[in-house]
Amino acid sequence: MSKDHEQDTVTGRRDFLKGATLTAGAAALAPVVAAADPAPAGSGLSSGSTRQMPPPPNPNDSMPPSEDADPIVLTSSGGDFMVDVFKTLDLEYMATMCASTFRGLHESVINYGDNSKPEILTCPHEEIAVAIAHGYAKMAGKPCAAIAHGTVGLQHASMALYNAWCDRAPIYMLIGNIAAGNKRLYDFEWQHSAQDCAATVRDYLKWDDQPTNLQSFAESAVRAHKIAMTPPMGPVLISLDQFLQEGPIANRGALTIPKLTQVVPPVGDPAALDELARMLVEAEYPLIVADRLSRTPAAMGRLVELAEALQCGVIDKLGRLNFPNQHPLRGGDVEKADLILTIEVDDVYGTVHILRDRVNRATIPMMKPGAKLVTLGCADLFQKSNYQDFQRYDGVDMAIAGDGEDSLPLLTELVKKRLGTGGQSQREARGKALAEAHNDLIERTKQRATIGWDASPISTARMCAELYHQISGLDWSLVGSGVYNWPHMLWNFDKTYRWNGDSGGSGIGYLLPGALGGALANKAHGRFSVCIQPDGDFNFVPSTLWTAAHHRIPILYIMHNNRAYHMEYMYLQAMANRRQRGIDKAYIGTTFRDPYIDYATVAKGFGVHGEGPITDPKDLAPAIARAVALVQRGEPALIDVVTDPR
Amino acid sequence: MHSKNLSWLLVAALGIAATCWGAAADSNRIANGKRLYITDGCFECHGRVGEGGAFNGPAPALAGIFSRRSSLEVISSVRKGPNDMPAYTDKVLSNQELGDILAYLRSLPGPADPKSIALLNK
Numbered sequence: 001m002s003k004d005h006e007q008d009t010v011t012g013r014r015d016f017l018k019g020a021t022l023t024a025g026a027a028a029l030a031p032v033v034a035a036a037d038p039a040p041a042g043s044g045l046s047s048g049s050t051r052q053m054p055p056p057p058n059p060n061d062s063m064p065p066s067e068d069a070d071p072i073v074l075t076s077s078g079g080d081f082m083v084d085v086f087k088t089l090d091l092e093y094m095a096t097m098c099a100s101t102f103r104g105l106h107e108s109v110i111n112y113g114d115n116s117k118p119e120i121l122t123c124p125h126e127e128i129a130v131a132i133a134h135g136y137a138k139m140a141g142k143p144c145a146a147i148a149h150g151t152v153g154l155q156h157a158s159m160a161l162y163n164a165w166c167d168r169a170p171i172y173m174l175i176g177n178i179a180a181g182n183k184r185l186y187d188f189e190w191q192h193s194a195q196d197c198a199a200t201v202r203d204y205l206k207w208d209d210q211p212t213n214l215q216s217f218a219e220s221a222v223r224a225h226k227i228a229m230t231p232p233m234g235p236v237l238i239s240l241d242q243f244l245q246e247g248p249i250a251n252r253g254a255l256t257i258p259k260l261t262q263v264v265p266p267v268g269d270p271a272a273l274d275e276l277a278r279m280l281v282e283a284e285y286p287l288i289v290a291d292r293l294s295r296t297p298a299a300m301g302r303l304v305e306l307a308e309a310l311q312c313g314v315i316d317k318l319g320r321l322n323f324p325n326q327h328p329l330r331g332g333d334v335e336k337a338d339l340i341l342t343i344e345v346d347d348v349y350g351t352v353h354i355l356r357d358r359v360n361r362a363t364i365p366m367m368k369p370g371a372k373l374v375t376l377g378c379a380d381l382f383q384k385s386n387y388q389d390f391q392r393y394d395g396v397d398m399a400i401a402g403d404g405e406d407s408l409p410l411l412t413e414l415v416k417k418r419l420g421t422g423g424q425s426q427r428e429a430r431g432k433a434l435a436e437a438h439n440d441l442i443e444r445t446k447q448r449a450t451i452g453w454d455a456s457p458i459s460t461a462r463m464c465a466e467l468y469h470q471i472s473g474l475d476w477s478l479v480g481s482g483v484y485n486w487p488h489m490l491w492n493f494d495k496t497y498r499w500n501g502d503s504g505g506s507g508i509g510y511l512l513p514g515a516l517g518g519a520l521a522n523k524a525h526g527r528f529s530v531c532i533q534p535d536g537d538f539n540f541v542p543s544t545l546w547t548a549a550h551h552r553i554p555i556l557y558i559m560h561n562n563r564a565y566h567m568e569y570m571y572l573q574a575m576a577n578r579r580q581r582g583i584d585k586a587y588i589g590t591t592f593r594d595p596y597i598d599y600a601t602v603a604k605g606f607g608v609h610g611e612g613p614i615t616d617p618k619d620l621a622p623a624i625a626r627a628v629a630l631v632q633r634g635e636p637a638l639i640d641v642v643t644d645p646r
Numbered sequence: 647m648h649s650k651n652l653s654w655l656l657v658a659a660l661g662i663a664a665t666c667w668g669a670a671a672d673s674n675r676i677a678n679g680k681r682l683y684i685t686d687g688c689f690e691c692h693g694r695v696g697e698g699g700a701f702n703g704p705a706p707a708l709a710g711i712f713s714r715r716s717s718l719e720v721i722s723s724v725r726k727g728p729n730d731m732p733a734y735t736d737k738v739l740s741n742q743e744l745g746d747i748l749a750y751l752r753s754l755p756g757p758a759d760p761k762s763i764a765l766l767n768k
């Protein structure tokens with residue numbers, strides 16, 4: 001234990017005595033009452049319990065040494081102050097898998113804080129809690145708190161935190177811990193405590209702290225929010241000592257809550273942006289590639305303005321929705337480009353190379369000789385070493401550090417200054433060719449969608465078309481999808497909230513709760529949330545549906561039920577072919593065949609409207625209509641559609 | 647393509663053609679081709695009715711493939727596996743079986759006019 005912590009413990013004991021409500025009578029009666037009262041049923045302390053009573057206090061224990069120093073009630077608690085702090089941070093929700101190490105804060109949130117800002121979201125699993133916070137943060141543009149046991153809970157939450165880290169999404173993670181060993185009770189409190197809880201997830205946190213007093217907590221809580229929201233955004237964690245939450249506040253008037261001031265995101269160096277503007281204007285075929293560019297709804301308009309000024313193509317990698325998918329400039333050819341600008345793209349190497357998944361993993365450059373590559377974004381400002389989400393290194397021609405969204409206005413202004421009137425016809429011709437290619441691609445996509453239109457299992461094209469037909473007149477938002485090509489080609493994604501990105505780290509189990517988080521943020525705006533939900537992901541976290549039902553979060557889940565972990569099915573097939581054996585056995589260990597899973601029944605069990613399995617495409621439209629009506633009334637609904645694989 | 651490979655493919659193609667075209671591509675062959683197409687995993691990437699799909703990248707639609715590709719090209723793709731497609735050598739898929747799969751693919755209707763489907767014209 002550090003010296004600071006020792007002092008804090010001593011101070012804490014004094015404060016504990018000062019802040020407690022002690023009456024002589026109560027203090028004197030406490031041990032008598034305790035001895036006379038039978039243990040409540042189910043408490044584990046009844047005579048029939050196998051749990052042993054704790055041993056008598058050790059005289060050398062640092063706890064209050066005598067009974068009359070042991071108060072029975074409190075008039076304040078550290079948890080109350082923590083709630084005061086959270087209310088200054090505009091945290092609307094706290095996604096919670098309840099646990100004893102944060103019972104002090106939990107009680108403060110629901111009673112002292114009146115279960116408002118933050119409001120508890122009851123989650124049946126920590127992975128669900130964090131994934132809800134993840135989806136919410138991207139849609140709402142601000143963090144949602146998630147809270148868990150510091151040990152077993154955080155281990156459950158770990159993969160969801162990793163997804164958020166890879167996805168550059170802010171998560172305000174809170175955990176409970178009992179820091180002082182001499183304050184832990186029986187075996188499980190030792191098992192649920194750690195010297196350094198955050199160690200298990202620190203590789204994918206931006207920052208963490210374990211404050212030892214309330215003033216320190218206030219400062220760390222505000223700092224954590226600021227760090228999480230500073231691009232590149234990411235998860236932060238605060239470990240809350242149980243006794244800091246449960247103990248009284250000695251002097252509330254002495255505690256201060258620092259003001260939260262968000263960092264103004266850095267804009268790229270003006271000289272570098274001017275050089276980039278020159279390169280863009282002079283290029284014959286400039287191409288923009290964007291991934292996690294959109295932090296706010298403003299980003300899309302800014303990117304459109306730049307692309308239209310240049311009449312250049314834009315490839316949207318869809319980490320966020322960055323560019324309208326029906327815009328004639330959406331698209332472009334990496335192999336044709338003489339200048340490629342990536343904005344907030346992590347996988348730059350994979351953007352400009354073909355990587356072959358064969359016996360020898362060949363790498364084929366896509367850029368033509370002499371073409372230039374420029375990166376703009378925040379990824380270079382913050383990286384860690386263990387997990388390899390930073391992707392393969394590429395030797396780019398210019399790397400501009402700065403927030404993509406906030407650098408775009410200056411870049412566009414500099415481009416427009418350089419454009420003048422020269423080269424206008426060339427730009428117009430370029431834009432016209434891109435528009436023709438875009439239209440051609442859409443027509444070919446529609447044509448391909450006709451194949452197997454009436455087939456069973458139902459084609460994903462038919463499922464997506466039937467769905468879009470019924471939601472296109474609503475203010476819809478696709479908060480998650482296991483099917484990309486049909487919606488992103490044939491639907492009209494014209495606002496950033498139409499799409500909420502994916503998991504980021506490809507950790508399965510994100511989509512069902514992540515989509516619910518997006519839907520929760522959409523609820524405040526009256527948007528219609530829909531998720532095309534893969535069955536494999538569903539099976540990690542099905543109890544998410546209970547949270548949807550309990551909190552009346554309107555969302556329509558359309559199951560993309562191909563009855564497999566289909567990507568793995570294909571990988572296994574490729575292995576079998578490569579080794580020239582057993583090519584008809586790849587379903588073993590990769591599919592859900594015997595028995596089939598009835599997702600509608602599962603949904604009903606969690607209190608959610610469920611319909612299906614639907615195998616005849618003619619049954620889709622009426623089922624979707626019924627579910628849409630329910631969701632419009634504020635309820636969640638699920639339709640199980642048995643689909644062809646992709 | 648090297649001439650040696652081309653010769654090999656031609657021999658294979660002729661063998662497959664003999665098994666496929668020597669007998670009428672009757673419903674039994676189509677049915678067996680469909681069975682093989684499903685059990686041997688073709689459908690995983692290309693869809694049960696050849697509508698196409700995705701593996702590491704897009705997997706082309708196979709319904710109507712013969713309007714765009716010759717039989718030789720299709721056989722070459724199956725045997726050698728372009729891009730990330732796994733190769734189906736004659737050790738795991740005989741010429742007779744491949745011939746049946748091609749018969750199934752020939753039986754699939756190609757894409758229709760999208761204008762004939764109202765939902766695709768919203």
